[in-house]
Amino acid sequence: MRSIDTTAKRRIKRICATSAFAVIVFLCIWGTYKVLKWKDTTGDYLSSVEMLKATDKDLIDVVFMGSSHAYNGFNPAYFWEDKGWACFDMAVSGQDTTSTYYYLKYLLRTQSPKVVCVDLYGIVFERHNIVGNEYRNYLSMPAPDLQVKMVNEYVEKDNRQDYIIRFPIIHTRYRELKKYDFYKYKLNDFVRGEKMNWGTGEAYEPSDSDGDVSPIAPSDSKIKWLDNMYSLSQSKGFELVFVVLPYDISGEDQRKMDFVNKYCEEKGITFYDFNRLRHKVGFDYSNDFYDLRHLNANGAKKVELFLKDEFECYNLPDHRGDERYYQWDEDLENFNREDYINDMKVAEDLCALCSMIGAGEDFISVISLEGDYIDRNNIYYEPLSILGMTYEEYEKGGKWIFEDGRLTKVYENVKGQEPYIQELGNMNTLRILYEGDYLSRENIMINDESTYSYGNFMTITIYDKRLGEIVSVKGF
Numbered sequence: 001m002r003s004i005d006t007t008a009k010r011r012i013k014r015i016c017a018t019s020a021f022a023v024i025v026f027l028c029i030w031g032t033y034k035v036l037k038w039k040d041t042t043g044d045y046l047s048s049v050e051m052l053k054a055t056d057k058d059l060i061d062v063v064f065m066g067s068s069h070a071y072n073g074f075n076p077a078y079f080w081e082d083k084g085w086a087c088f089d090m091a092v093s094g095q096d097t098t099s100t101y102y103y104l105k106y107l108l109r110t111q112s113p114k115v116v117c118v119d120l121y122g123i124v125f126e127r128h129n130i131v132g133n134e135y136r137n138y139l140s141m142p143a144p145d146l147q148v149k150m151v152n153e154y155v156e157k158d159n160r161q162d163y164i165i166r167f168p169i170i171h172t173r174y175r176e177l178k179k180y181d182f183y184k185y186k187l188n189d190f191v192r193g194e195k196m197n198w199g200t201g202e203a204y205e206p207s208d209s210d211g212d213v214s215p216i217a218p219s220d221s222k223i224k225w226l227d228n229m230y231s232l233s234q235s236k237g238f239e240l241v242f243v244v245l246p247y248d249i250s251g252e253d254q255r256k257m258d259f260v261n262k263y264c265e266e267k268g269i270t271f272y273d274f275n276r277l278r279h280k281v282g283f284d285y286s287n288d289f290y291d292l293r294h295l296n297a298n299g300a301k302k303v304e305l306f307l308k309d310e311f312e313c314y315n316l317p318d319h320r321g322d323e324r325y326y327q328w329d330e331d332l333e334n335f336n337r338e339d340y341i342n343d344m345k346v347a348e349d350l351c352a353l354c355s356m357i358g359a360g361e362d363f364i365s366v367i368s369l370e371g372d373y374i375d376r377n378n379i380y381y382e383p384l385s386i387l388g389m390t391y392e393e394y395e396k397g398g399k400w401i402f403e404d405g406r407l408t409k410v411y412e413n414v415k416g417q418e419p420y421i422q423e424l425g426n427m428n429t430l431r432i433l434y435e436g437d438y439l440s441r442e443n444i445m446i447n448d449e450s451t452y453s454y455g456n457f458m459t460i461t462i463y464d465k466r467l468g469e470i471v472s473v474k475g476f
Contacts, residue, residue, distance in 0.1 A: 035181050036170040038139040041092040042071050042195045045180040048090055049140045050188040052107060055088070059325060060111040061316050062087040064193070065104060066119030066245070067095040072294040073119070073245040076192035077335035078304035080328045084318030085311075089193025092140070094133030097122040097225040101232070102150040106143050108236055115314055116233065117241040117307075120260060123218050124253045138163050139170065179427050187467075190330040196297045198342040203289035204248055206275050215259035216252070226260065230267055239314060244273040245303070246283060247293040272310070274303065281306050297339070337466070344462060345472045350383040353460065353474060357402060358387055363471075364424065365402040366432070366444055366451070366461040370413060373397065373457035380458050380476065399432045399444070425468050446470060 041048045048071070062085055064074040076087035090107050092099060100122055107113075128134040138155065141147040151163045162168040173181075217223065233240035242264055244257050257273055264271035274281060281302050283289075288299030295303065319325045340360065347353040357365045367387075373380060374395065381394045388407040389400070399411035399420070410420045411432045420432040424446065431445045444451045444461055449470070451461040456475030464471045 033167065033170070035177070036173050037166070038135055038170060038173075039181065039185075041136045041140050042068070042193070043093060044195070045178075045185045045188075046191065046195055047140065047188055048088075048092065048193040049103075049142060051191060051193055052088070052090065052110070053142065054189050055111075055327060056324065057110050058112050060086050060088045060107075060113050061319075062115045062117060062311070063104070063107060063111070063113045064089045064091060064117050064119070065095070065100050066091050066243075067121050068093050068195075068294060069121045069245040069247060070095070070119040071193055071195045072197060072290060072296070073300050073303055074117070075194045075196060075297070075300040075304060075335070076328070077194065077332045078301055079308060080192075080320070080332050082304070083308055083316070084320035085308075085316045086319050086325055086328055087192065091119075091193055092133075093136050094128055094130060095122060095137060096125070096128065096154070097222060098150055098154045099137040101225060101228055102141065102146045104229075104232065106141065106146055108232075109143070112236075113238050114316060115239045115241060115311065117243055118229065119243050119245050120257060121245070121247070123222050123256055123260060126219065126221075135169065139166055183427060187334065190327045191334055192328065192331045194300075194335075196300065196335065196338060197290040197294065198297050198339070198346075199290055200287055200296060201289060201291035203285045203292055205278065205283075205285045206246075206249055206254070213251075213255065213258075215262055216255045217259050218256045223263075226263055230269065233269075239270070241270045241272070243271075244275055245295065246274045246278060246289075246299075249275050270310075272307075277306070341462075341464065341471045344474075347474070350380065350476055351386065354383040354386040357460070357462065358405070362465045363403070364430075364463040364465060366430065366459075366463070367400040367402065367407075368444060368452070368459045368461075369394070369397040369399075369457065370434075370443070371457045376457065399434075424463060425465065427468055428463075430463075 039045055039047055039050075062079070064070050064076075064087065068091070071089045071091035074087070074089055074091075076089060079085045079087045090103055092103065095103070100118060104116065128137070138151055141150060148164055151160050155163050229240060242260060249257070254275065257275075261271050261273060263269075274283075283299060283302060288295060288302060290296040319328070340356070344353060344356050344360075347356065357363065367384070369380065374397070381389070381391060384394060387402050393409060397413050398409055399413075400407055400409050401422070402408075410422075411417065411434065413434050415435060417434065420430075422430040424430055428446055433443055433445075435442075442450060442452075444459065446461075446463065451470060451473045452459055458476045460472075460474045460476075461470060462472040462474075463469070
């Protein structure tokens with residue numbers, strides 16, 4: 001009897017030990033996976049997938065699908081500000097047609113949009129040229145069943161298991177890990193999928209070709225995709241809108257888009273080709289583009305102004321004031337803040353910059369006066385007086401911090417003085433030092449990054465406490 005009891009106890013201990021070991025192994029693998037997994041679909045650790053997962057059920061009215069053309073060209077914040085429409089960019093860098101279809105199916109599991117607006121750039125290419133974009137599209141899908149289907153449809157047979165299991169690919173990321181692999185990027189909780197740029201780059205207006213302009217059909221797989229998107233719209237009851245956002249389109253690509261236009265006419269699908277509509281919309285090719293293929297914030301505003309009138313026929317509700325849509329309020333607030341930051345970045349006038357610093361919220365500005373600045377006819381004093389600096393302080397020089405409306409001197413320009421250290425949240429540390437050389441690039445450091453503007457007597461470093469990062473370094 002004792003022998004039986006002892007054997008049973010040993011068996012129970014083995015089962016418990018094996019189970020505990022399995023749990024520990026699982027937790028270790030899961031913890032490792034969370035660090036190594038692919039976390040962005042639009043670059044800079046911004047993930048439309050994570051944003052969608054953080055959105056409550058049945059809130060989204062308009063979905064924009066597509067590649068970087070889409071998340072640069074469609075700005076939900078504009079639609080929210082002007083109309084109160086709950087729009088969302090389910091966009092992925094280089095989003096191909098297969099990815100578009102399955103990410104839309106994933107979204108439809110939790111949302112019931114009235115309009116799905118799809119940019120057609122994916123029509124003109126068959127395979128990804130950038131492996132990072134392939135990973136963004138095929139490693140970010142949260143639904144295992146859709147992941148398997150989309151991988152089997154797109155990825156070559158020999159590589160499918162790596163994409164389905166994911167770990168064989170993501171374990172190669174060790175050298176590229178950054179802080180947001182370990183610390184959740186808080187913007188993923190509320191922005192609506194857009195990635196706005198304010199820069200301007202070289203862009204060319206499409207030419208009206210004198211050559212063959214007859215429509216040409218894309219590949220059979222692309223026509224099948226058009227059919228599948230149309231069938232999905234019919235079965236799920238949303239309005240399907242196809243769009244060509246403006247870019248440096250080739251003659252062949254344009255002829256494919258013209259084929260899709262005829263396809264849409266036959267099916268009764270709404271179609272907007274912004275290359276063809278460029279004069280009506282009024283695109284300025286010197287100011288509305290970030291580069292040859294992407295609109296900036298100015299161009300996205302013109303797209304919104306056009307579409308908000310066109311979409312009136314869908315009777316979309318105005319949700320402003322509804323607390324369930326707080327994420328769209330936060331998105332607009334975030335967009336306006338980014339716009340404000342851009343104004344600070346491009347400010348050439350020191351008085352204007354100091355006024356913006358004084359009025360801004362949740363920024364830390366580090367102001368440095370070094371070298372022979374006093375011999376430059378006091379050009380810095382009047383602007384700095386806006387922030388509360390006295391002339392006596394100005395004459396002595398040094399380092400100041402402007403935060404929460406207060407200017408505080410934190411460091412004299414005295415060689416050998418102990419460095420000033422300030423923790424900037426959980427991840428960043430500010431260090432201010434002076435070793436007798438105003439040209440030293442280590443005088444102002446955040447972590448291991450120098451924020452000194454080489455060769456200038458005055459430097460202003462602006463740190464965003466919400467983002468947890470430097471947003472501007474200006475030298476004068």
